[in-house]
Every structure is written in structure tokens, then in C-alpha cells.
Amino acid sequence: MIWALIVRDVRRGLTGSAWLPIAFFLLVATLVPFAIGPDARLLSRIGPGALWIAALTAALLPIERLIEPDRADGVLDQLALHGLAEESVAFAKIAAHWLTFAPLLLVAAVPASALLAMNGASLARTEIALAIGTPALAALAVAVAAVTAGLPRAGSLAGLLLLPLAVPLLIFAVADTLLLEAAVSLLLTAGAPLVAGAGIRAART
């Protein structure tokens, strides 16, 4: 059942709105040279940080469709009746979200880095940092989506909840302390299914 759920969510992501956060990511990366001006040295220095800000804001976009539609349509109830723990549902959702979000983001980072005049070495470091950090971003998005599911204005609330939690990830990622980033990413990824599971249970009426 858990595999069927991952396959279903990946299919729904790819046939639906998975490209939206990526388009948003590229758009934000495009705005930076307009906002800063065409100074290549300055751009390449702030490039990695700008890419991370673009990635974080892009991670906010899909939150409202991660959990709420399945809650409102009774899919989460039916999964529980099929004997799937809420934490397992959350794990499947995180895995599926990561699969539809991270690879596209890593690909989109290449043209984005060109817009920011980043050189190859800088791009490679950022790609590795993004690869390490995206599981945590996916996990945070699902956890926040579960906690806010069914609430009015859940989208704006989700942003307020997610961004502060992503700060440690951001700090270690742009400081090139990848082991610390990996530790934070692991912690967030491992903890998120528990939080999301509790959120799904609490949202049940």
C-alpha cells in the first residue's frame, strides 16, 4: 500500500503541478540580477545564497496540495482503514514529494546559476548542498501541510511555520559546512513523519 501511495503521488505530481515550484524558482533567480544590477562579481558572490532563497520560497508553493485535498476527499481516512499508520502515510507523501521536487530543482539550478554568473565550482557546491537539503525541505513541507490541513488561510500560515524551521539548513548550506547541513537535514527528515502523522490525526473530525 505504501508503494502504491508513493507511485500515485508521484504520478499526480508529474501530471499536475510539479513544474510550478520550479518555474517559480527560476523566476526568483531571474529577479535577482534585475534587483542587484549586472555586476557579475557581486552576482557570483551572492549566487548560492540567492539560489537557496529561491529554493525555500519555491518549497512553499506546493504545501496546500500536499495533504489537504486528500484529507477533504477522505483518502486519508481510507488509508487508515487499510491499516496504514499516519506516520507511514506521511513518509510516503514526503518520498513522493521529494521525487517530484528535488530532481527538477537540481536541473533548474543549472540555468539559474548562469543567470547569477556563478562559475562551475560554485554551482557544483550548491548542487551538492541542495541535494543534501531537499529531503529536509520536502519533509518540512509535508509536516507543515499536515499541521495546517483544514485550517483557513493555511497557505500563509504554512510559510510562517516552515521558513524559520529551515533557517539552520540554510545557514549550514551556504556556509559550506555540508556535514552539519546533512545532520540538520537528517534530523528534519526523520522527525517530520512523526509531526505530520500527529497532524493528520489531529485534523480528523
Add this chain to the structure above:
Amino acid sequence: MRPLLRFDGVALRRGGRLLFENLDLALGPGDALQVAGPNGSGKSSLIRLAAGLLREERGRVERSPLALADDNVALDRELPLKRALRFWGGSPGPAMDALGISFLADVSVRLLSSGQLKRATLARVAASGAPLWLLDEPLNALDGDGAARLAQAVEDHLATGGAVLAASHQPLPGDWRRLELGA
């Protein structure tokens, strides 16, 4: 014989209000029980409690594997009906025949009418193979033919040793024990 569903002195509280207490019931193979009562008397809550989606305040609930049909369709809107049903396991073909929706197998779920969606959720339950069926307002949006097919499906399920617990404020077709909940 071990019952398929058993309530032992069960009390349920929702939003600070006690909906019922000291409720005992047992459904064995071949039993059909209709929960009746006015709007807001706790029929749907009783069904969700029986499903294990709500926690009892007091008492004990024992349940065997079950399938639930309520107002939530729980089928992927963008998929053809048969594929959407198949996600929940089993082979939906016979159940779709029984509910008279086989001709909709290749139609995507979002195009179905509310009566057809109701038949689809009932087919999901019928295809599950679970011995215990929980039906919340199964007659909602069903036409005469749909109600007759539902009655037939319930009868077949009871004949094969299943049990059905249904919540409805209107009389259900067929032979049902009744449990009245007060408002």
C-alpha cells in the same frame, strides 16, 4: 460466534457534547443494523467510531476488517473510474456490475454525477472483500435503481456471512434491525 462489530458500554463525546453513552451493540455474520435518528443525533459519528476514526470516551469497541462508504469519495478525480477504484485493491469489476456502473469504467471520476459517485463509493466497499460494511447515508443522491442495487448488494453480502452497519434518517430497502439515537 465472534461478532464482527461489538460495542461495550460505549460513550462518545464530540466538541464537549456527549452524543451517547452506555451503548451496547453486536453485529454477527448476516446482521444488518440501521442507525436512525434526527440530524445531529450522532449517526455519522457512530459510524466513524465503529471505523476507528474516532476514539471512544468510555467503553470498548471491537471490530473486524471493515470498509467505509461515507460522503467522501476518496477516488482520484483525474483517473478513469476503474483505475481509481483499483487503487484500493481487489478487482472492482463485479462490484461495478452490481452497482450498475460498469459502463463508466473508462470515464474519469471528475465527470461523474453525484449519484454515480455514490454508486462508485459503494462499489469501492463492495470490492474491498471486508466482512464488515459501514455505510453512512448510503441513499444520498441514489435514484430508485441505485437503491434497489444497493439493497441487492447488501443482501448478497449478508448471505456470504458479512455484516452491515448503516446510518440513515430514511428507511432503507430490505430487512434491517433498527437502533434509534436521540437528538
